[in-house]
Amino acid sequence: MAKKKLNIGLIGCGFMGKAHSNAYLKVGKFFDVPFEPVMKVICDSNAEKAKCFGDNWGWQEVETDWRKMVARKDIDVVDICTPNNTHREISLACAAAGKIMAMEKPLAMDAGEGREMVTAAEKAGKPTMVWFNYRRVPAASLAKQIIDEGKLGRIFHYRAKYLQDYTISPDVPQGGDALWRLDAKVAGSGVTGDLLAHSIDMATWFIGPMARVCAMTETFIKERVMAGGDKKMPVTIDDACAFLARFENGALGTFESTRYACGRKNQNTFEVNGEYGSLAFDLETAHELEYFNHADPISVRGWRTIQTWDSKHPYMKNWWVPGCGIGYEHWHINALADFLESLGSGKKLCPDFRDALGTQIVCDAVLESAKKEKWIAVAKP
Ligand code: SOE
Numbered sequence: 069m070a071k072k073k074l075n076i077g078l079i080g081c082g083f084m085g086k087a088h089s090n091a092y093l094k095v096g097k098f099f100d101v102p103f104e105p106v107m108k109v110i111c112d113s114n115a116e117k118a119k120c121f122g123d124n125w126g127w128q129e130v131e132t133d134w135r136k137m138v139a140r141k142d143i144d145v146v147d148i149c150t151p152n153n154t155h156r157e158i159s160l161a162c163a164a165a166g167k168i169m170a171m172e173k174p175l176a177m178d179a180g181e182g183r184e185m186v187t188a189a190e191k192a193g194k195p196t197m198v199w200f201n202y203r204r205v206p207a208a209s210l211a212k213q214i215i216d217e218g219k220l221g222r223i224f225h226y227r228a229k230y231l232q233d234y235t236i237s238p239d240v241p242q243g244g245d246a247l248w249r250l251d252a253k254v255a256g257s258g259v260t261g262d263l264l265a266h267s268i269d270m271a272t273w274f275i276g277p278m279a280r281v282c283a284m285t286e287t288f289i290k291e292r293v294m295a296g297g298d299k300k301m302p303v304t305i306d307d308a309c310a311f312l313a314r315f316e317n318g319a320l321g322t323f324e325s326t327r328y329a330c331g332r333k334n335q336n337t338f339e340v341n342g343e344y345g346s347l348a349f350d351l352e353t354a355h356e357l358e359y360f361n362h363a364d365p366i367s368v369r370g371w372r373t374i375q376t377w378d379s380k381h382p383y384m385k386n387w388w389v390p391g392c393g394i395g396y397e398h399w400h401i402n403a404l405a406d407f408l409e410s411l412g413s414g415k416k417l418c419p420d421f422r423d424a425l426g427t428q429i430v431c432d433a434v435l436e437s438a439k440k441e442k443w444i445a446v447a448k449p
Pocket residue numbers: 232249262263266334
């Protein structure tokens with residue numbers, strides 16, 4: 069049966085624009101989703117880039133002015149893949165135009181912007197989603213199921229790391245196409261908003277909201293040249309951040325992130341310790357979930373490695389046979405399949421703008437704590 073079409077307009081032809089375009093292209097091939105996403109309009113202020121990108125990924129039309137695209141009556145969903153300092157303005161225009169929104173993380177530059185965006189989106193009454201794609205790694209979704217089934221019992225500890233090394237050289241410039249994440253005026257913050265936002269999203273999805281945080285940050289390289297020039301300017305992002313958290317349910321959390329961990333490319337880990345057992349995960353071996361069950365007979369008790377590629381594991385019935393894994397591109401496709409499902413069923417999708425605001429509020433509290441060198445209470449989204 070022909071499916072109802074959903075016209076997509078995507079803004080931004082960078083790394084995330086590519087990951088999302090691929091998801092729109094493939095989701096219907098692997099998932100029986102209730103809508104057929106139509107790749108209607110690709111938008112980027114650079115006309116040549118937009119044209120090449122559009123031709124490569126099969127977008128029907130190209131636009132260079134996002135305002136024109138948002139004003140079009142035939143666009144149902146606007147997917148925002150632009151740098152963080154544009155999220156607020158674009159999303160307010162989308163809300164005013166009554167668009168469904170899919171937003172690349174983090175939601176905004178800070179919680180103040182985030183609140184304004186949530187208010188506008190909720191007033192417009194159209195569904196929203198934020199692409200925290202690591203929730204859609206089968207092993208992470210399985211961890212969520214195990215925690216929700218009560219198999220770990222009361223949660224005592226949550227431990228997360230998100231480590232990279234791509235800014236270790238002082239010669240890496242700040243700003244520009246690929247490196248705007250190093251420019252605080254464009255990104256809002258450094259590793260806190262870019263990487264720890266993923267860890268905070270995952271932690272609060274698993275075990276609930278945080279009550280208080282205490283953080284430290286560091287900027288190791290104080291000056292870098294601006295992209296396209298030779299003038300050195302102060303670096304104002306946090307290169308590294310570590311923080312302690314007290315969760316509302318009494319659990320204790322430790323979080324660490326840096327772009328200066330030589331050899332770590334995208335190591336995103338969590339460990340959860342509860343009264344009946346523990347779970348551990350590392351994105352660099354993403355198909356594995358480590359599970360320790362204290363109720364196992366003592367003679368065989370130990371950490372077991374669950375290889376999450378059986379059809380019974382989350383999302384895997386839509387993919388390959390056991391042993392043939394999935395990766396970064398597929399997690400985005402999984403996320404999009406969930407989004408389309410939620411649009412069909414009308415059930416709230418997590419994370420939406422309000423959930424992502426919760427993460428943004430924690431990021432702000434972390435940065436404030438590091439600045440003031442004291443514990444900060446986490447406000448309600
Ligand atoms: C760059 O640091 C980056 O691409 C992040 O922006 C992503 O969110 C992360 O998942 C991988 O690294």
